Amino acid sequence: MGLRQGPAAVSLRLPTGVTIGAAVRRIGMDDHTAEYWARQLRLGAGIAVVVTAIGGIRIALAWAPGSRWWLIPVAVVVVLQVATFWAPWNRIVREDLKRRRLLAWWFGQLPVLLLFGMADPDGWLLYVPAAVLLLITGMALWSPKVVIWLGVLSVAGYAALLPTRGDADAGTTVLLVAMMGCVVGLTAVGAQSRRRFDARRQIAERRAETLLNASADAVLAIGRDGIVKYVSPSVEQLLGLPVKDLMGRRLDDVMSAERRVRARVFFADVAGLPTGQSVRTEAGFNGVDVDIIATNWMNSPDLQAVVVSLRDISTRRELERQLSRQAYTDSLTGMPNRARFAERLREAVAEGRPVTVLLLDLDDFKLVNDNLGHSAGDELLGTIAGRLRRHVRPDDLLARLGGDEFAILLRDVPVEDVAALAERLLGAVREPVRLGSRDVTCSLSIGIATEGADAEQLLGNADLAMYAAKRAGRNGFAVFDPTMTLSVLEEAQLRADIEHALEHEEFVVLYQPVVDMQTQRLTSVEALVRWQHPRDGLLGPYHFIADAEANGLIVPLGRWVLRQACAQLASWRRESPAAAGLHVNVNLSARQFQYAGLVDDVASALQDAGLDAASLTLEITESMLMADIETAKQTLHALRDLGVRLAIDDFGTGYSSLSYLKQLPVDVIKIDKTFVDEVDVDADDVALVDAVAGLGQALKMKTVAEGIETDAQWATLRKLGIDHGQGYLFGRPAAAGEIVSLLTRAADVAA
Numbered sequence: 001m002g003l004r005q006g007p008a009a010v011s012l013r014l015p016t017g018v019t020i021g022a023a024v025r026r027i028g029m030d031d032h033t034a035e036y037w038a039r040q041l042r043l044g045a046g047i048a049v050v051v052t053a054i055g056g057i058r059i060a061l062a063w064a065p066g067s068r069w070w071l072i073p074v075a076v077v078v079v080l081q082v083a084t085f086w087a088p089w090n091r092i093v094r095e096d097l098k099r100r101r102l103l104a105w106w107f108g109q110l111p112v113l114l115l116f117g118m119a120d121p122d123g124w125l126l127y128v129p130a131a132v133l134l135l136i137t138g139m140a141l142w143s144p145k146v147v148i149w150l151g152v153l154s155v156a157g158y159a160a161l162l163p164t165r166g167d168a169d170a171g172t173t174v175l176l177v178a179m180m181g182c183v184v185g186l187t188a189v190g191a192q193s194r195r196r197f198d199a200r201r202q203i204a205e206r207r208a209e210t211l212l213n214a215s216a217d218a219v220l221a222i223g224r225d226g227i228v229k230y231v232s233p234s235v236e237q238l239l240g241l242p243v244k245d246l247m248g249r250r251l252d253d254v255m256s257a258e259r260r261v262r263a264r265v266f267f268a269d270v271a272g273l274p275t276g277q278s279v280r281t282e283a284g285f286n287g288v289d290v291d292i293i294a295t296n297w298m299n300s301p302d303l304q305a306v307v308v309s310l311r312d313i314s315t316r317r318e319l320e321r322q323l324s325r326q327a328y329t330d331s332l333t334g335m336p337n338r339a340r341f342a343e344r345l346r347e348a349v350a351e352g353r354p355v356t357v358l359l360l361d362l363d364d365f366k367l368v369n370d371n372l373g374h375s376a377g378d379e380l381l382g383t384i385a386g387r388l389r390r391h392v393r394p395d396d397l398l399a400r401l402g403g404d405e406f407a408i409l410l411r412d413v414p415v416e417d418v419a420a421l422a423e424r425l426l427g428a429v430r431e432p433v434r435l436g437s438r439d440v441t442c443s444l445s446i447g448i449a450t451e452g453a454d455a456e457q458l459l460g461n462a463d464l465a466m467y468a469a470k471r472a473g474r475n476g477f478a479v480f481d482p483t484m485t486l487s488v489l490e491e492a493q494l495r496a497d498i499e500h501a502l503e504h505e506e507f508v509v510l511y512q513p514v515v516d517m518q519t520q521r522l523t524s525v526e527a528l529v530r531w532q533h534p535r536d537g538l539l540g541p542y543h544f545i546a547d548a549e550a551n552g553l554i555v556p557l558g559r560w561v562l563r564q565a566c567a568q569l570a571s572w573r574r575e576s577p578a579a580a581g582l583h584v585n586v587n588l589s590a591r592q593f594q595y596a597g598l599v600d601d602v603a604s605a606l607q608d609a610g611l612d613a614a615s616l617t618l619e620i621t622e623s624m625l626m627a628d629i630e631t632a633k634q635t636l637h638a639l640r641d642l643g644v645r646l647a648i649d650d651f652g653t654g655y656s657s658l659s660y661l662k663q664l665p666v667d668v669i670k671i672d673k674t675f676v677d678e679v680d681v682d683a684d685d686v687a688l689v690d691a692v693a694g695l696g697q698a699l700k701m702k703t704v705a706e707g708i709e710t711d712a713q714w715a716t717l718r719k720l721g722i723d724h725g726q727g728y729l730f731g732r733p734a735a736a737g738e739i740v741s742l743l744t745r746a747a748d749v750a751a
Contacts, residue, residue, distance in 0.1 A: 033198065035244060037141060038089035041102070044137040045084045048109070051130050052078050058120050067119075106138050106150060114157040124161040131158065132183055139187040140194070147191045151184025221305040222267065224298060226250045229305050238312055239286045259283075270294045270306050282313065289317035330400040332378055333385040341399035341407055345455040348411060356418050358408040359447040359462035360388070360425065363474040364552065364591065365404035368440060371596030376435045384442065387428040391421065407459070415450065415479070422446045422477040430475070441631065445469040446477035464488050471550050495551045497533075498544060502556060506532050509564045510733035513742060514585065514704060514726045517718045522742055524583035524617065526726065527565035528733045529557070549589055558592040559601050566609035566616060568736050578743040585617040585647065590624050594631075599638045606642070613643030617668060621649045625664070633664060640665040647704070651692065662699060669696050671722070673707025680712035686720070693721040 056074040063070070093099050113130050117123035131154040138150050158180050162173040218235035222228055231246045241254065252260045270279050278295040291311040297303040328340035336344070348355045362384065369377040381404065388406060392398045397409040410418065425444060432439040447466025452458030465480040467488055472478060501507055511525035531539040548554040565584045572579035592598060606613055618639060625632045625648065636646055647668035648661075671692055679685045689705070696703040705717045708727030717725060731742065 033202070034090050034094055037093040037099075040137065040140045041087075041089045041093070042085055043140075044105075045081055047133050047137060049078055049081045051133065052081060054126070055116055055120075058122075058126070062121055063119075103142070103146065106134060106142070106146075107153070109134055110150070110153050110157060113154075114160070117157070117161045118164070124158075127158060127161055128180070131180075135184065135187045139191045142191060143195065144188045144192040147188045148184065151181070151187065155180045155184060218310040220246070220251075220308045220310070221303065222251055222308065223305050224271070226252060226264075226267070235310070238290070238310060239288055241286065255285075259285075266294070267306055270296050271298055272296075275299045282317075284317075285310075288312060289314045333382060333400050335385060335406075336397060336399040338399065338401045341397065341401065341409065342455065342459075344397050345409055345459065348409060349452075349455045349458065354412055354450070355458065356410040356413055356415075356448065356450045357458050357462040358410070358418070358422065358425075358477075359401075359449075359459070359466045360406040360408070361445050361447075361466055361470070362404035362429075363443045363445055363470070364594065365442075366552070367555075367595055368435075372435060372438070372440075379435060380433055380440065380442065383433050384429055387431070388425060391424050391428055407462070418448055418450075419477070419479075422448065426475065426477065439631070443475035444477075445474050447480065448477060449480040451480065467491065471547075474550070491547065491551070494544070494547050495553065498548055498551075498553050498557070501531060501533075502553070502560065506534065507557065507560065508532050508538075508735075509561055509568070510735060511565075511568070511584075511739050512726060512733040513731040513739070514724050515730045517705075517714070517722050517725045520730065522582065523724060524585055525739055526585040526587070526619070527561055527568075528587075529561045530733075545589070549591055552591065554589045554591050555595050558589050559605075562586050562601065563605045563608065566605045566611050569615060570609040570611050572736075572740060572743065576740060576743050579740075582743070583615050583617055583645070585619055587619045587649065588624075590621075593620055593624050593635065598635065599642065602639060602644060603642055606644075614645060617645040617647050619647045619649040619670065622651055636665050650706075661695075666699075666701060668702045668704055670704045670706055670726075673727075676705050676707045676713060676717070676727075679705075680710070680716045686716065689717065689722070690720050696723070697721070 052074060056071055056078065059068055059070050059074060093102075110131075113127055113134075117127040120126065135147065135150055135154065138147050142150075155177055159173060159177045162176060163170075218238045219230070219232040220228060220235065221230035228246045228249055228251055231243045233243060235246065236242055246254065251263065255263055266279070266281070273279065273296040275296055275298070278293050280294075281292050283290060283292060289312070291313045293309045293311075295307045295309075297305055297307050328337060328343075329335070330337045345355070345357065362381075365377065365380075368380055381400075385400065385406070388398055388408075392408060395411070399407050399409075401407050408421075410421075413421075425446065429442050429444045432441050434440075445466050446469055447462040447464065449458050449461035449465055452461050461480040464484040465478045468481075468484050469476050469478040471487070471491060478484075508530050510528050510530055512528060513522050514524040514526060515521060516523055529541060529545075531544055533539050536543075545554070548557055565586050569579070569582065569584040572582060588598070595601075602616070602618070606616060620632075620636075639646060645667040646665060647670055648664075648666055649670045650672040651669045669692060671689060675685050675688055677685075679689055693703055695701075702723045703721075704724040704726060705713075705722045706726050708714055708717065708725045708729045710729065713727075714725060714729060734742075
């Protein structure tokens, strides 16, 4: 670029007797020159590959079969020459000694050309273009002296070839050699001109850089065609872009498509200003916030460019961003927080476009915090947040509203696509998460809302739908329906009632006898919870267990039942010698079984009751085991280590694998009532129960048939070899006092 030379211009004067070339050599090779050398060397390598390959083709086509073994060394040379493309030439040529050694490459090719010219029938014809290419590549890099020496040796070789291989007479030889000499002269002059031009260019560039290096600001000069004509070295420190990546390129090439449009408009506005006038703005570029001052010098004959000054204002902007992040960003996940989500939701609703809100809540997250600690909970939230991000479009808004609750804002998305997104999110979250030494499996409940008078109502509707998904069994999604409002109110009331019942001990435990199938001797009792509701009377489990499971209250309720059952068995044993061999069975809910503190709860209940662990049998349904068989195995083994007995309840309804059953530390198989109802009349049920009885014997497990109500059922099951039975035939669920009476009567009969 041109620079106006005023009185204050900096000049670079050379000592007397020092040439421009010598001054440049003392300064050292700059980036531009090093890049130029690297390009020329790669070009020379490419030419060498082509020439050598042509020689190989000549050997293959024109040489005698006995001489074609030369193809092997020629091929090796081609491979080596190709490999030089990837050599770090930009670094190598900066060292003067290594650069001088490269001369051997040029001079070493001359004898090879001469020998090939002697050996090949038409080698003297190929010698001339090859030698000229060698001179041209040498002219681009070396001094005139080197080029002349190359030329002299090339001409000498050609003069030797003409009479021997070309059958040329003396006159023809002199004429061709003279023409070759002219080529040498031209390349030598070209080499001298190039060196003088390069030296003056480097001096001019360093004079300009001396002026600009004193400034911490970066300066660019951009021509009318958008090409960068000049970049000050400080741009690399400011923007992280090497000067060589900008010089000679369009500024558009280093900008994103979005910024490119704005930049074109900006420079067009600047170019329309009177000469010398400026425009100031701020922008971000390559992660750096810069203050931009652009001045129009397009009509200046010396510059003919827009001169842009860039100043780093990242510190100030970062402070502003920190303040904004604190106000609108969740510190744990880096996501937008509730305030940002609410703001964006209000804006989206105000636009009048179709808006969809997804409200996501982690199921049972409180159990992770309670059992593994808040650090593990935070790690889990971070992992889940990362998974959710992978399934959300860049234009959508994913936010953490707080705790274990996330929200997604979608625009112009059909309902069916929203449902597909919800399915993907559910699948992503279900994948196990490694927390310390444990694999934790999570699930989501998702509420979807597309209707709402305003942003607040839309978010509230999504919240209602989310709770509907939890009521439906969790690990799923629900779309808002106006009827959900009443359901949520009913659920909230029921939750409050259950909490009140736990606090005021409104729940009671009844015990159903389990007898020996041959003698009808009472061997154990199953603890069954009921609710003595102050208004509705005694309520069975179907009135509250499912809701307690959904809202998480099943864990404290199940803990209470476990403690009551253990304490009651200990009491019976103290009161009656007939209870010495009696066992108690307690059902575990799905949530209880997943609860990390289950083993501690069982140990505590046994210890507080003063009961030996073998007196307690814990019943787990087959479907609970198959939901996560590996985790189930760990939990069962931990319970077995305490010494308690384990039973699979409702066997035959969960599609379990016999291979899994063999791996589980199970003592008892309980046959579901559905297979007992018609066992006395249905051959298929007989066959199935018979198979289970045989399976129990093979695996050394006791079998219990549930729901026995008739003598015919009892007789059939007894004949099939079932060990124990339970049902109304032997006794309905009864209070603790009635069990004492049964024990007493049994003892009197035995006496």
